Amino acid sequence: MPIATVNPADGAVLRTYEALDAAGIEERIARAHETFATWRLTTFGDRAVLLRKAAELLEEDAADVARLMTAEMGKPVVQARAEAVKCVKAMRWYAERAESLLADEHPDEADVKDSGALAARVVYRPLGVVLAVMPWNFPLWQVVRFAAPALMAGNVGLLKHASNVPGTALYLEDLLRRAGFPEGCFGTLLIGSGEVERVLRDPRVAAATLTGSEPAGRSVASVAGDEVKPTVLELGGSDPFLVLPSADVAKAAQTAVTARVQNNGQSCIAAKRFIVHARVFDEFTERFTEGMSALRVGDPADEDTEVGPLSSEQGRADLEELVEDAVAQGARVLCGGRRPAGLDDGWYYEPTVLTDLSPGMRIHHAETFGPVASLYRAASLDEAVSLANDTPFGLSSNVWTRDAVDLARCVRDLRAGGVFVNGMTASHPALPFGGVKRSGYGRELAGHGIRAFCNATTVWEGAGG
Numbered sequence: 001m002p003i004a005t006v007n008p009a010d011g012a013v014l015r016t017y018e019a020l021d022a023a024g025i026e027e028r029i030a031r032a033h034e035t036f037a038t039w040r041l042t043t044f045g046d047r048a049v050l051l052r053k054a055a056e057l058l059e060e061d062a063a064d065v066a067r068l069m070t071a072e073m074g075k076p077v078v079q080a081r082a083e084a085v086k087c088v089k090a091m092r093w094y095a096e097r098a099e100s101l102l103a104d105e106h107p108d109e110a111d112v113k114d115s116g117a118l119a120a121r122v123v124y125r126p127l128g129v130v131l132a133v134m135p136w137n138f139p140l141w142q143v144v145r146f147a148a149p150a151l152m153a154g155n156v157g158l159l160k161h162a163s164n165v166p167g168t169a170l171y172l173e174d175l176l177r178r179a180g181f182p183e184g185c186f187g188t189l190l191i192g193s194g195e196v197e198r199v200l201r202d203p204r205v206a207a208a209t210l211t212g213s214e215p216a217g218r219s220v221a222s223v224a225g226d227e228v229k230p231t232v233l234e235l236g237g238s239d240p241f242l243v244l245p246s247a248d249v250a251k252a253a254q255t256a257v258t259a260r261v262q263n264n265g266q267s268c269i270a271a272k273r274f275i276v277h278a279r280v281f282d283e284f285t286e287r288f289t290e291g292m293s294a295l296r297v298g299d300p301a302d303e304d305t306e307v308g309p310l311s312s313e314q315g316r317a318d319l320e321e322l323v324e325d326a327v328a329q330g331a332r333v334l335c336g337g338r339r340p341a342g343l344d345d346g347w348y349y350e351p352t353v354l355t356d357l358s359p360g361m362r363i364h365h366a367e368t369f370g371p372v373a374s375l376y377r378a379a380s381l382d383e384a385v386s387l388a389n390d391t392p393f394g395l396s397s398n399v400w401t402r403d404a405v406d407l408a409r410c411v412r413d414l415r416a417g418g419v420f421v422n423g424m425t426a427s428h429p430a431l432p433f434g435g436v437k438r439s440g441y442g443r444e445l446a447g448h449g450i451r452a453f454c455n456a457t458t459v460w461e462g463a464g465g
């Protein structure tokens with residue numbers, strides 16, 4: 001079946017792509033498998049030269065690829081350019097650091113002796129062909145944060161990108177080819193999600209990583225489990241944003257707006273639930289609502305736009321349903337709560353703040369993937385922490401406080417893969433990224449990310465030689 005891309009800003013079909021047939025899939029897997037046999041023998045230095053070249057080319061292409069991403073999935077073009085620049089940085093970071101991150105590990109001399117060895121060490125070897133199933137929301141970044149470390153470790157990658165961003169997927173394949181990566185090192189599979197199982201069960205595919213929704217993660221993890229293949233899952237999030245009595249409320253409110261609406265509100269690590277201590281609730285609410293109402297919503301190709309459309313009509317319908325369900329059960333709309341006037345062709349939704357929420361509403365436990373903020377009043381720190389943890393997700397969390405005791409309590413008790421203090425959650429190549437609970441398992445980025453697809457091999461040398 002052909003894959004069609006549609007511009008979320010106006011509903012126009014951009015382009016149609018022919019999906020790979022069975023023979024095409026087989027050819028891609030075979031080529032990746034063959035390439036691994038030689039790619040794994042290259043040195044870190046060889047790989048770094050190619051990755052640095054890819055970074056240089058991407059830097060040159062940033063404006064063009066940004067426009068492509070914006071057309072395919074609707075993010076404001078300024079943010080799309082920033083995403084490309086972030087990828088350049090991550091490529092350079094791993095080109096520079098991979099060798100030291102994967103250096104041999106040497107146990108203590110006394111422990112080596114105790115194991116009966118003359119010498120012992122741990123070496124990190126690549127696993128092979130890794131299947132990457134990726135989402136559309138950061139169509140370059142999600143892939144690069146997998147591919148840069150995986151390729152530097154000596155693995156090869158097969159990308160199954162989301163069906164609405166095939167242009168970006170093919171751009172990435174071409175970028176790495178132009179940078180000099182051998183054919184088969186990184187291939188794009190233009191396939192629907194129904195073909196993922198067949199690829200994952202192929203014995204030539206060693207492992208998988210999936211960034212996306214919980215149902216997709218569950219499906220890939222169960223097939224991989226059945227095949228006993230390792231996986232990393234980066235799934236949804238409903239990050240809490242706690243504002244405690246000692247916070248700088250003005251700064252917190254300003255950052256809260258960005259943290260909620262970045263990428264048109266479609267980011268896994270967006271702050272989605274704003275949990276504000278009663279002592280600062282009124283001030284925060286006023287500033288936050290004012291900030292959300294003032295955002296410029298419009299054509300994402302426009303340099304001035306701050307919030308563009310949702311990536312799909314279905315995405316907007318899902319969001320609307322969550323808001324309607326909450327309002328029907330007594331939630332109050334402080335701003336937004338509807339489609340903006342005059343933007344009828346695209347899948348726009350006004351930046352929205354909802355309050356007076358209760359656990360019976362679907363929004364209380366669901367991920368709001370769009371510019372809708374859930375605002376809660378907490379009577380105490382205990383209640384704030386308990387509300388923060390009252391979610392199936394555990395990706396990241398944000399805490400605004402200048403009180404060391406309150407902060408220590410939050411770092412100890414928030415059940416999430418990150419605690420970002422007096423700022424908003426963001427990923428960085430040097431910091432591990434991932435979640436707990438329904439947000440997935442495993443970590444990307446930093447040393448954790450590059451070791452995720454390595455075979456930590458014990459080399460033990462005895463006296464018997």
Ligand code: NAP
Pocket residue numbers: 133134135136137138142160161162163164191192193194196197211212213214215216217219220233234235236237267268269367369395435439440
């Ligand atoms: P999605 O619908 O789960 O799609 C993600 C990828 O999985 C796509 O390539 C999709 O292919 C594929 N897929 C869907 N169902 C599948 C199945 N049953 N088996 C195998 N593959 C399947 O998610 P999305 O709408 O693109 O992205 C939004 C979600 O991703 C949100 O929940 C967000 O929080 C999460 N996310 C998490 C992170 C993180 O780092 N934790 C980062 C970004 C996004 P098709 O497009 O062909 O269906």
